[in-house]
Amino acid sequence: MxxxxxxxxxxxxxxxxxxxxxxxxxxxxxxxxxxxxxxxxxxxxxxxxxxxxxxxxxxxxxxxxxxxxxxxxxxxxxxxxxxxxxxxxxxxxxxxxxxxxxxxxxxxxxxxxxxxDNNPNALLCGSYAPVNMADKIEGGYQLSGRWSFASGCDNAQWSLCAAILPAENGKNPVPAFLLVPASQYTIDDTWDVVGLAGTGSKTLVLDKVNVPAHRVLTFPQAVTGRTPGADVYKGQSLFNMPLLTGIPSCLASTAVGAAKGALESYVDSVGRRVTRGAVAGGNSRMAEFPTIQLRVAEAAASVDAAREILLRDVERAQHLAAQNEPFSVDDRILSRRGQSFAVHLSLRAVEALNASTGGLGLNMSNPVQRAWRDANAVGRHISMNWDAVGTMVGQHIFGLDPKGQY
The missing domain is CATH 1.10.540.10 (Acyl-CoA dehydrogenase/oxidase, N-terminal domain)
Structure with missing residues (x-):
């Protein structure tokens, strides 16, 4: 196929x-x-x-x-x-x-x-968890500490380092992204994991790095879509979309893609395999087993549904942005639900496939097994974890204050 x-x-x-x-x-x-x-x-x-x-x-x-x-x-x-x-x-x-x-x-x-302006091809990695405090200095902020899970940092020239800005003028502290060039941090190779190992999601180390105020974007600005950049690009709906309608959709696409690739590989390899050894149905084509047929059908349906949900919700966000109206909590929660549930469906697909790859599926080189590990790694991300996002969605449905990222 x-x-x-x-x-x-x-x-x-x-x-x-x-x-x-x-x-x-x-x-x-x-x-x-x-x-x-x-x-x-x-x-x-x-x-x-x-x-x-x-x-x-x-x-x-x-x-x-x-x-x-x-x-x-x-x-x-x-x-x-x-x-x-x-x-x-x-x-x-x-x-x-x-x-x-x-x-x-x-x-x-x-x-x-x-x-x-300095490098039109510059790329940015990022560490999103605001676990460090930024110190206020004249004209901006100063950062020191460690920023983990900076995926693709070896391939980037800048980083988005999340931190907590100190309280000012009686207001509460606020989380924000601060832009830092690669020349001002070192990379600590802390990434040795079972899934998504190839992402190089290492740790950035900063020591008294000064960040001018214009290189700061607060989380409240980003998650509502009411950002300085939205004013710069008025009339361009792409740049009116809130942060969490976009970035997590790219994260979710990794799980959907991993499941899609696993399905393609499974059909290609299992479709040609014949059972070996003294087992029930020995010397039969695996494709003829109803259990295998059911697993393929479930995986195919799950991948299809995951992709449809994910793309549908991004399309909806684009349409809302084009109306130039504020995104409601309902709109933002719906995006988060679709992203996380797409990953949930992808996990269902790779579980169905990986459980029936037999002894050959234990090989580290087996693409189905790698996809299973990689998709599960996506599902561990706090933005994608269905337990975390699903409970937030349930809270909202019941009229409770949703606790989570939206």
């Missing part, structure tokens, strides 16, 4: 651009054949980043004012599913590095110029 046969039937009527998706198809085999080496190296190869740059991947949702294409966010998410189907680690990093171009566009234009 080829990849096209596994795509949702509604692709026949979905009216989105497919240029980026088609270009990714030309790179998929390179990513797929390098997936094991990417995992062993614990970072995405520079060759993958260079190839993606050549097809304009990192310009997809970047402002045209700085050489980007400002495409619909759905095009990036859909293409990233296909990158992740070939190599989930590459998809995770590629999706984030591209989406961070969109996030940078939320900052004041002076901050955007700091990054892109």
């Amino acid at each position: 080829n990849a096209e046969a596994l795509e949702t039937v509604t692709d026949q009527t979905r009216s989105t651009q497919t240029t980026l998706k088609h270009k990714v198809a030309e790179l998929a085999e390179m990513f797929r054949s390098n997936a094991l080496n990417t995992e062993k190296a614990r970072r995405v190869p520079a060759a993958h980043i260079d190839a993606l740059r050549q097809i304009g991947y990192f310009d997809a949702v970047k402002p045209k004012a700085f050489g980007g294409h400002a495409l619909p966010f759905t095009e990036l998410v859909d293409a990233n599913i296909d990158v992740s189907a070939a190599c989930a680690a590459t998809g995770w990093v590629a999706g984030l590095l591209s989406a961070h171009q969109w996030l940078l566009a939320m900052f004041p234009k002076e901050a955007q110029a700091d990054v892109w």
Whole structure:
């Protein structure tokens, strides 16, 4: 079964651009054949980043004012599913590095110029958990400490370092992103994990790094879509979308893609296998077993549903942004529900497949097993974890104050 046969039937009527998706198809085999080496190296190869740059991947949702294409966010998410189907680690990093171009566009234009005027091809990694305090100094803030899980930091020239800004003028402390160039931090190789190992999500170490005030974007600005950048790009709905309608959609696309790739590999390998040894049904084609048929059917349906939910909700966010109206809590919670449940469905798919790969599935080189580990790693992320997001959604349905990220 080829990849096209596994795509949702509604692709026949979905009216989105497919240029980026088609270009990714030309790179998929390179990513797929390098997936094991990417995992062993614990970072995405520079060759993958260079190839993606050549097809304009990192310009997809970047402002045209700085050489980007400002495409619909759905095009990036859909293409990233296909990158992740070939190599989930590459998809995770590629999706984030591209989406961070969109996030940078939320900052004041002076901050955007700091990054892109000096290097139009600059990429940004990020560490989102605001576990450190920023110290107020004249003209900005100072950062010291460790910032973990900075995916793709080996491939980036800047980082988005989250921190808590101190209280001012009687207001509460507020979390924010602060832009820091790679020349002002070191990388501590702390990334040795069982899933998404190839993402190189290492730790950044900062020591008394000064950040000017114009390189700061607060979380309240980002999650509402009412950002300095939205004022800069008035009339361009892409840059009115709230942070959590976009970035987590790229994260979720990695799990959906991993499940899609696992399904393709499973059908290709199991469809040709014949059982061996003294077992019931020995010397029979595995494809003839009803249990195997059911697992494939469940995985295919789960991948299809996950992709549809994810893209549908990004399309809805784009439509709302085009209306230039504030996103309600309902709107934002709905996006978070779809992103996390898409991952939940993806986990269901890889579990169904991986449990029946037999002894050969234990090999570290087995792509189904790698996809299973990678998808489970996505599901551990606090933004994607269904237990965390699902309870927040349930709270909102019951009229309670939702506790979580939205």
